[in-house]
Amino acid sequence: MYSGPEYNVLGEASPSLYTTANRSFLYRKRFPDKPQYLTSLACLPTMLPYPAASSKRTAMNDINQLSKWNRDLSQVIAALGSAQFFPTLIAAIQGQVRFDYPQIWLYHRDLPPQVLYHEIPAAAVTAQITTYLEGPYREDPFYQTSMNQPRSKFYRLSRITAGKLRETEYYRDYYADTGTVDEAIYLSRLQAGSVINLCMMRLPRHGAFTEQEYETLYLLAEPISELIKSHSEHDEFAVTHLIQPGIDHQIDLAFRTFGASMLSPREKDVLELMLRGYGTDTSADRLGIALETVRRHRKSIYRKLDVSSQTDLFSLFINSLTCLGQAAGDDPLRIYMSPSQ
Amino acid sequence: MYSGPEYNVLGEASPSLYTTANRSFLYRKRFPDKPQYLTSLACLPTMLPYPAASSKRTAMNDINQLSKWNRDLSQVIAALGSAQFFPTLIAAIQGQVRFDYPQIWLYHRDLPPQVLYHEIPAAAVTAQITTYLEGPYREDPFYQTSMNQPRSKFYRLSRITAGKLRETEYYRDYYADTGTVDEAIYLSRLQAGSVINLCMMRLPRHGAFTEQEYETLYLLAEPISELIKSHSEHDEFAVTHLIQPGIDHQIDLAFRTFGASMLSPREKDVLELMLRGYGTDTSADRLGIALETVRRHRKSIYRKLDVSSQTDLFSLFINSLTCLGQAAGDDPLRIYMSPSQ
DNA sequence: GATTCAATGCCCCACCCGGGGCAGGTGACG
DNA sequence: CGTCACCTGCCCCGGGTGGGGCATTGAATC
Numbered sequence: 001m002y003s004g005p006e007y008n009v010l011g012e013a014s015p016s017l018y019t020t021a022n023r024s025f026l027y028r029k030r031f032p033d034k035p036q037y038l039t040s041l042a043c044l045p046t047m048l049p050y051p052a053a054s055s056k057r058t059a060m061n062d063i064n065q066l067s068k069w070n071r072d073l074s075q076v077i078a079a080l081g082s083a084q085f086f087p088t089l090i091a092a093i094q095g096q097v098r099f100d101y102p103q104i105w106l107y108h109r110d111l112p113p114q115v116l117y118h119e120i121p122a123a124a125v126t127a128q129i130t131t132y133l134e135g136p137y138r139e140d141p142f143y144q145t146s147m148n149q150p151r152s153k154f155y156r157l158s159r160i161t162a163g164k165l166r167e168t169e170y171y172r173d174y175y176a177d178t179g180t181v182d183e184a185i186y187l188s189r190l191q192a193g194s195v196i197n198l199c200m201m202r203l204p205r206h207g208a209f210t211e212q213e214y215e216t217l218y219l220l221a222e223p224i225s226e227l228i229k230s231h232s233e234h235d236e237f238a239v240t241h242l243i244q245p246g247i248d249h250q251i252d253l254a255f256r257t258f259g260a261s262m263l264s265p266r267e268k269d270v271l272e273l274m275l276r277g278y279g280t281d282t283s284a285d286r287l288g289i290a291l292e293t294v295r296r297h298r299k300s301i302y303r304k305l306d307v308s309s310q311t312d313l314f315s316l317f318i319n320s321l322t323c324l325g326q327a328a329g330d331d332p333l334r335i336y337m338s339p340s341q
Numbered sequence: 342m343y344s345g346p347e348y349n350v351l352g353e354a355s356p357s358l359y360t361t362a363n364r365s366f367l368y369r370k371r372f373p374d375k376p377q378y379l380t381s382l383a384c385l386p387t388m389l390p391y392p393a394a395s396s397k398r399t400a401m402n403d404i405n406q407l408s409k410w411n412r413d414l415s416q417v418i419a420a421l422g423s424a425q426f427f428p429t430l431i432a433a434i435q436g437q438v439r440f441d442y443p444q445i446w447l448y449h450r451d452l453p454p455q456v457l458y459h460e461i462p463a464a465a466v467t468a469q470i471t472t473y474l475e476g477p478y479r480e481d482p483f484y485q486t487s488m489n490q491p492r493s494k495f496y497r498l499s500r501i502t503a504g505k506l507r508e509t510e511y512y513r514d515y516y517a518d519t520g521t522v523d524e525a526i527y528l529s530r531l532q533a534g535s536v537i538n539l540c541m542m543r544l545p546r547h548g549a550f551t552e553q554e555y556e557t558l559y560l561l562a563e564p565i566s567e568l569i570k571s572h573s574e575h576d577e578f579a580v581t582h583l584i585q586p587g588i589d590h591q592i593d594l595a596f597r598t599f600g601a602s603m604l605s606p607r608e609k610d611v612l613e614l615m616l617r618g619y620g621t622d623t624s625a626d627r628l629g630i631a632l633e634t635v636r637r638h639r640k641s642i643y644r645k646l647d648v649s650s651q652t653d654l655f656s657l658f659i660n661s662l663t664c665l666g667q668a669a670g671d672d673p674l675r676i677y678m679s680p681s682q
Numbered sequence: 683g684a685t686t687c688a689a690t691g692c693c694c695c696a697c698c699c700g701g702g703g704c705a706g707g708t709g710a711c712g
Numbered sequence: 713c714g715t716c717a718c719c720t721g722c723c724c725c726g727g728g729t730g731g732g733g734c735a736t737t738g739a740a741t742c
Binding site: 280295298299302308309310 | 699
Binding site for chain 2: 687689691692693698
């Protein structure tokens with residue numbers, strides 16, 4: 001015996017049918033302090049000095065280098081919206097210029113900074129993240145630049161501080177203890193003044209970035225910044241969630257929107273329960289009204305939607321599903337009933 | 342007064358429901374014969390022959406060229422999900438290699454091809470789109486390749502046809518009249534077997550693509566293909582081009598498959614008419630049987646599907662729509678009724 | 683041959699649905 | 713103030729639905 005789904009008309013979806021939107025958009029939960037991909041990166045010769053860039057070559061003029069950039073970039077694009085985006089992006093940049101302590105920061109306009117993803121060894125996490133968040137971030141030149149309407153998409157520490165970093169309190173109290181000798185960021189501006197920074201550093205044994213390396217990094221700034229922005233929009237608008245459930249979502253949307261342009265709020269309540277399979281007596285129980293009132297509402301619904309029975313109503317509903325896309329979140333019945341142009 | 346759809350149970354679809362080729366899903370209406378951006382492109386020297394690529398240079402090894410590619414690519418990324426995506430993408434490719442008659446095709450697994458965007462002059466639209474859609478597309482080597490699990494992201498016509506294009510009926514009956522001398526595509530595979538192709542051609546006065554140009558185009562294949570795929574996964578595009586046509590097709594499929602694994606052939610006939618909104622008396626007329634026989638079949642249907650009324654049946658049908666994908670053309674009810682794993 | 687299923691069709695009966703009528707109370711609007 | 717829409721709820725009544733019973737014929741299976 002089939003029974004109607006357990007659904008609270010106030011909007012709580014039944015787990016058996018509509019559990020598609022219980023996901024959290026907080027990135028921190030998805031990226032543990034120990035990054036997933038640290039193991040594979042540990043197989044790379046990261047402990048060896050980076051080979052010095054030859055002075056005979058200009059930035060990215062080698063066909064193999066460019067081919068690799070396009071290939072890696074494609075993988076980054078393919079990872080847009082997924083948990084692999086940040087590690088893939090970092091790997092792509094590492095394929096052009098090596099750097100240490102990769103980290104992605106969300107500088108929120110109204111909240112403290114959040115680390116979205118990082119590949120910092122455990123020994124350095126305290127200085128890079130924990131201590132940084134206890135206060136020094138406010139003096140961080142990158143943070144201050146990020147929060148004051150930045151115009152560029154790539155910044156290097158030495159340029160921001162104009163060579164006066166060592167004279168600052170930030171340097172003395174914090175930066176000198178981080179054990180790094182150079183730093184640069186890719187910056188992506190989001191809506192409402194928030195910013196995502198991709199932070200790249202150099203340890204002493206790898207030396208500061210060369211001018212050649214800076215030139216290469218600068219060349220990549222535009223696509224990288226746009227990719228980060230696109231990634232944030234991807235998830236923020238829950239695009240992947242729309243695609244993944246597909247029909248599930250559309251039917252749920254139909255339950256909620258069908259007839260909304262023609263019915264009163266209470267009639268909509270009764271209609272939604274009907275569409276979800278509830279009988280008259282169960283609907284009355286759920287809404288806390290009399291059986292006769294449900295019947296009265298049903299009659300109003302039939303009159304307004306110009307049908308004669310529940311069967312007709314259901315058929316109308318099923319047929320209106322074809323107009324969901326055009327309705328764009330509005331009542332599909334309005335599209336279905338309008339003269340075609 | 343709503344009346345049931347006019348549908349022949351032998352398989353003839355009702356125009357009121359399944360006329361997606363005659364409705365707003367025809368994308369021709371959204372793309373006028375004169376493309377929006379032709380004005381700005383007209384400022385470029387498109388009427389002059391393309392400068393021949395110098396044999397002294399390898400593909401994309403000039404720093405200015407690469408810098409331009411990254412810059413243009415960033416604009417494409419920024420346009421992801423918007424109406425400017427396709428024109429921006431085409432402009433970026435044109436910045437590397439010039440081509441004629443840009444067009445973007447959606448080859449849907451279940452529907453005829455649809456043109457998503459084009460920059461074809463009005464005089465050539467009939468041959469490129471209208472005539473193509475009347476039949477020749479089925480013999481198009483690119484279409485056939487696209488529909489048969491393509492593995493590459495870039496195809497050139499001469500390679501696909503292995504130099505035998507002129508021997509084909511497709512060439513004699515259609516291609517020879519298009520006035521083009523070369524063709525290549527970027528191919529992006531979507532979910533469920535659908536494909537988007539970006540089609541590039543050359544007119545006689547511009548000559549076929551050189552090997553150098555092919556090499557450049559090939560180098561760009563990965564990011565371009567991934568960008569197109571990412572664009573298709575954005576909200577607006579997915580709903581209007583992929584999900585909605587998918588829903589129409591899926592509902593039609595549901596009408597035909599729902600309950601098929603549990604009912605007799607005659608019961609299936611009666612059920613399909615019920616689902617499509619036909620009453621008992623009209624069903625009897627259509628099937629050439631007595632009203633009482635229809636009733637008897639209905640009782641059998643309810644017993645076999647374990648429901649107590651037509652209302653229950655409709656709700657079961659709507660809920661089983663969520664299992665259509667998993668059923669893969671089979672009876673979705675079998676999936677819906679099985680214990681979840 | 684016996685059994686089961688499918689297709690067809692007649693009958694009885696309880697009951698819910700859906701059309702209609704009526705009513706009271708509240709709030710918004712001209 | 714009058715009108716309308718909305719919410720709530722009671723009643724009457726005709727009719728179709730859905731449960732059940734029974735029957736005949738044909739095909740398939742053991």
